[in-house]
Amino acid sequence: MNLEQLFKLQNELNEKILACKHLDEGTLHSKKLLALLVELGELANETKSFKYWSIAKPSEKNIVLEEYVDCLHFILTLGLDKHYTHISPNIKPNDYSITEQFLNLYVDINDLMVTSSIDHYTTLFEDFLSLGLSLGFSIEEIQITYIEKNNINHKRQENNY
Template structure:
């Protein structure tokens, strides 16, 4: 089953619009969204523990890692909406797969590049590298879509509760 990216972009648009309206915000908050994505990628890396060569503690449970992963999907979709790329379909890059640490560093590099190069090519590279990371983490497209939909509900509930 392939992810229905058009549906996820639409759901993200609905959430973003709700947040902007609720908080009386104007502007695109592009830099803030980029920084939020960097933070989410860091939280994901922390849950995988892939870089913690000094520790014997295992990674977090798969469900926690998946939840952190889809937090990143939320911000990638949100960035796409700001850039008007809401119909983009990412590709998994299986030809250039690195180890997980290198994949995280590649994603950080792509986020930094997107700050100055807001092209469809750079956005597509970031999105595709993130999808590749999801595959490296063992997530199917069905896992990702289901987790995104579940977290989207949680994000709406948070807005209702004054998050």
């Protein structure tokens, strides 16, 4: 995964959003954290991994992947905010259930909120990439879909989204 490229693309989008919306960067950190939590919930909802009461199948792969990269946008943004852009996450699958991985990511985000450190950020990134692998996405698919969604997000800003 070319993290340098992804951080660069995310930084360009973030700068466009700040300029288009006339936002003060200093007041946005908590909104970005909440946005990540909400997006993570939307991703979990599309996987249906926690819906033990339902026989509904997960959404189509492309829908789940789009929700996944929505989360990635905010994870990259949080890294940019704290200058945690020179990380080298260890990308590896794990044996945890999808539901357990989601719960673990909520813990990771909480840890980052309580004590923002590059170690907590790297753990969040690693656990998030591991979830992607567990959901059946390749690193290449994630990167390509991120770039496609990043382009859409740029167009949205240009059209007063």
